[in-house]
Amino acid sequence: MRLGPRPGERIDRSDEVTFTFRGKPVKAFGGDTIGSALFASGQRIFSRSFKYHRPRGLLCCSGHCPNCMMTVDGEPNVRVCVEPVREGARVKPQNVRWWLNWDLMAVTDKIGGPFTPVGFYYRTMIRPRRAWPLFERFLRSAAGLGRVDKHAGRKRRFDTENRHVDVLVIGGGRSGVEAARQAQIRGEDVVLVDEGPEPVERLGFPVLWPARAIGIYEGNLVPVEAGSTLVRFRAKHIVVATGALEQPLLFPGNDLVGVMLPGGARRMIELWSLRPGRRAVVLAGDDRALALAGELEAAGTEVVRVVDLRREQLREIEAWGRYGRLESVSLDGETIACDLLLASGARQPAYSLLAQAGARVEYDAKRGIFVPADLPDGIEAVGAVTGRVGRVAVTPATFNGASRTDKCFACICEDVTDKDMKRAIAEGFDSLELAKRYTTVTMGPCQGKLCHLPSIRLYARETETDEATIGTTTARPPWAPVSLGLLAGRPHEPAKRTSMHDRHKDLGARMMWTGAWRRPHSYGDPEAEAKVVHDSLGLIDVSTLGKLLVRGPDAAAFLERLYPNRFADLKVDRIRYGVLGTDGGRVMDDGTIARLDEELFYVTTTSTGANTVIEWFDWWNAVWGFGVETTNVTGALAAVNLAGPNSRELLGRLTDLDVSNEALKYLDAKRAQVAGVPCLVLRIGFVGELGYELHFPSPHAEYLWDTLLGEGADLGIRPFGLEAQRILRLEKQHILVGQDTDSESNPLEAGMPWLVKWEKDDFVGKWALEHVRERGPREQLVGFELAEGLGSVPAEGGQIVVDGKPGGRVTSARWSPQLGRPIGLAWVPSRLAHEGAEITIKMNGGFEQGRVRLKPFFDPDGGQLRS
C-alpha cells in the first residue's frame, strides 16, 4: 500500500512504531498519523455516522471533518488523521455496535430508525407521555459520539500558560510565515501557531505546532490548544492566516467511503506516501484540485476522468457503492467505475476567527463565497482567508437528479440531508439561525467548516432568495473541538491547613472540609469529647478564625459605622461580640472584637468569612475615607480554645499573668506569655464553659499545642473537634452564621435585637432594620428541644409544620449527651417564638412534638461563664 520513498515525505521509514487497533497490532512509521498508518494497513472505513451509522472514511485528512474520530487510549473523539502515532497506543472505533464493517445500528439507514427525519423525536416520542422513559433510555444509549472513560482518573495533566506577544500569527501557510517574518524583521516579539498537519517552514521565529487557536476573545485574547497546555495569548496585533477550506459538493452518495476532498488525497500522497485509490475521478472547483490529477498519476492512481467545474457545467452527479464503499459515479448519466472520487466546489475563506473578533462577513456572488470585511483594530488578515482563493467554480447548491436513489448530505457531522433542510423550511424554519437549531446543521464536530456554505446555498435556493439575504450564522468559539480538561486546567483543589494540622493527623483525627479549610471533625468520639469539656478540660484548634487588625485614629468610629452595636465605648482590653450586616439589614458574618488600645482593634470573623470581611471593611473605607488601616493576620496567627472547668488551672500554670476571675474577667483581652509564647489571651466562651482563646504567632503552634496537652494531662485535658464544638454551642444556643442564618436573616429576627443600637446616627443596615422593626418580626430563630430519650435527630433543613403546612425549618440539631435529648435551633413563625410553645417537626417519616426554648439549655444565666 505504501509508495516507494518520495522526496519531502514526512514519514521516517527507519523508525518503526507499533500501536494496536481493536487489539491487533498495526505497524507504522515515525511521522505517520494513526489515520495514515491505518489506511496503509488497508483500513478504509474509519467511523460510523452519527444518526444513520453509515460507513465513513477519510475525507479531509486535516482534522476538520468528523469522519475519522476514534477513541485513543481512552480519549474519545480523537481525529486520527492528524493524531501522531505513538508506540503502544490503543485505538478503538466508536459509535459502532459491533464492528466498523458490520454495524448493527446501520439498519437505521435502511429502514429508518428513531432518528430518521429531523425533529422526529421532538414530535413523535412525546406521546404517549408514559412511554417517554422507555424512549429516552433507548435514545440516550443511541445518541452521542464516543464514550467518556469514567474510570480514567486524572491520567492527563492539563496546564495553562499565559503569554504576551506583540504579534500573534494564526496559520503557518505561505502568507502566515511571511507575516511572521516581516514582524521579526521589524524587531517585534512574534509567535506563529499552526494546526498542521503540514509542517511549518521554520525561519527563526517561535512556532507552536501543532497547535490550534480556539477563538479570538475581547482584549485580543487567543487561547491556543497546544497538546495538554492551553496557552492564553494576549497579542497587541493578531494576524489571521487561516487560509481557505475546500467545500464538498452535494449529490446523492456524497458521503460514501472513497469520496474525498482533493486536499485530503494530496496530503496522503505528499506527507505519508500513500496511494489514495486505484481509479479516480476528479471534479475540480479550482486550479489546485485540477493540478492534483498529475500527482495522482505519479502516485500510481489511474485518473479516469477530470472535470473542471468552472468550464463544464454538470447537472447531475450520483455516487454508488456497496457496503458503503464507492464503486462508481454517474456524471449527467454517464457511469464511470472508480473507487476514488475527488470532489470539491469553492474554497471558502476560513473567516470564523475574524468574525468572532468582530469582522463583518459579506457574500461575493461572483465567486460564490463569503469574505470577511471591516476588520477591527489590531486584527489583520492575510492570504486566502481574505478571499484570495483564485478563480473558483460557482457550483449549483445540489447535483441531485430526478432518479436519485441515495441520501445527499448537507452536513455529515449530524447526518442532515438536503431533504431534512427542505422539510425544516416547509415547517416554517425559514431563517437559517432557527433552522440551524432545529436541524443541528453546522453544530457538529466540524463546526460548520464543511457544511456552512453548502447549507446557506441550499437555503437560498429553496427559499428562492440569495445567499447575501440568508447571510451567515453567528461565529462563536470554539473554532475547533476542545477537551473539557484543557479548559478546566490543573486539578487544583486548594486546601488550607492550620499550623497544627499534623498534630491532628497524629492523633487520628477524622478531618473534614469547612470552606477551603481542613479541620478535625473529631478524634474518635465526639460525644465523649463534649463531655470532657463539661467535666474537665478540652482543647480545640481554632486557627481557622478570620483575624483582622483594624488600626488608626478613626478605628472605633469606623467599627461603629459597620456594626449595629457600639464600639466607641468599648474599653481597652475588653471584648464585644458583633454581627456584621449588609445595608439590606442581612446578617453577613459575626465574631468578637477586642480593643487592644485606643486605636487598635482585633477583629475575629467566621472561618470562611475572613476575606469577605476584610474586602467589606476596605470597601466601605474606600467610600468614607476613615483614618483606618486593616491587616489580615489570619495566616500569621494560630489560635486554640482551652475550655472546661480546669482551664483556669492550666492557664495559670503556664503564665505569669494573674488569671483569677477578678484580674481576668469574662470578655477580657490580655497580652501575656503562655509557656514562653507571646499570646493574646481572650476570655470568651463559644462552647459555654469557662474558656480562653489563645492567639499567637503560628510558628509556635505545634509547640504550644504539645505543651498544653502535656501540662494538662493530670487535669484530664483532651483535644476536641468540630462536632463536639457543635454539640456544645447548641447547648448554649450560640448561632452559626451561614448555618442558622441565611441571606434573608436579620439580627432582629435571628434572636439578637439587643445588638442593635438604634440611637446611633447611622450604621450599615440601619435603614433596612428600621423598616423591619416597623413591620414587626415575621419569623424568629429559636432554640427547641424534643422528648427526652428520643433516639433520632431532625435533619438540618427539616420542616416545621404549622396548621398542617410548612411553617418553619430546623437549621441545626444534635443529640445532647448532657441533656439526654435532641436539641436544636429553628426558624418558627413569630407567634410560636415564646418559651414553651409546642412545635411539630417532620422527621422519621412522621411527626415529633418539640418545645421552644428561648434560653440556653446549658448555663442559662451565664453564671459559669462569668465565674
Place this chain on the structure above:
Amino acid sequence: MSFLLPCPNCGPRDVNEFAYQGEVTKRPTQSPTLRELSSYLYFRENVAGVQREWWYHRLGCQAWFQAERDTRTNEVLATELTEPVSAEGAPGPEATPALGENPTL
C-alpha cells in the same frame, strides 16, 4: 469577559484578577422611605453605555477603585482610586459577598 482592566496601582491586568462590585450608587443618609431604600438596594441603571462602577483587585494589590466602562464594548475609559465621599455615594448593591459552605466560628 476577557478584557484588560488598568488597576490604578498595578496597570493593565486580566479582568479575571478583579472582583466586580456593581454600579456606584448613592446611599441615602437619613431614614429613607421604603421605596427610596428599595431603589438604593435593588434597582440599578443598567445603562447601555458608560457607567461608573466599583472594582476590587482581589488577585493583585487588593485595592478598591472605580472605573468608567462602556458596558457595550467593555472599553475602560478611566480608573481611579476614590476620594472619600462621606456617607454619600456609598457602595451599591445589596452586596452580601457569598459566604462559603459551612461557615464555622
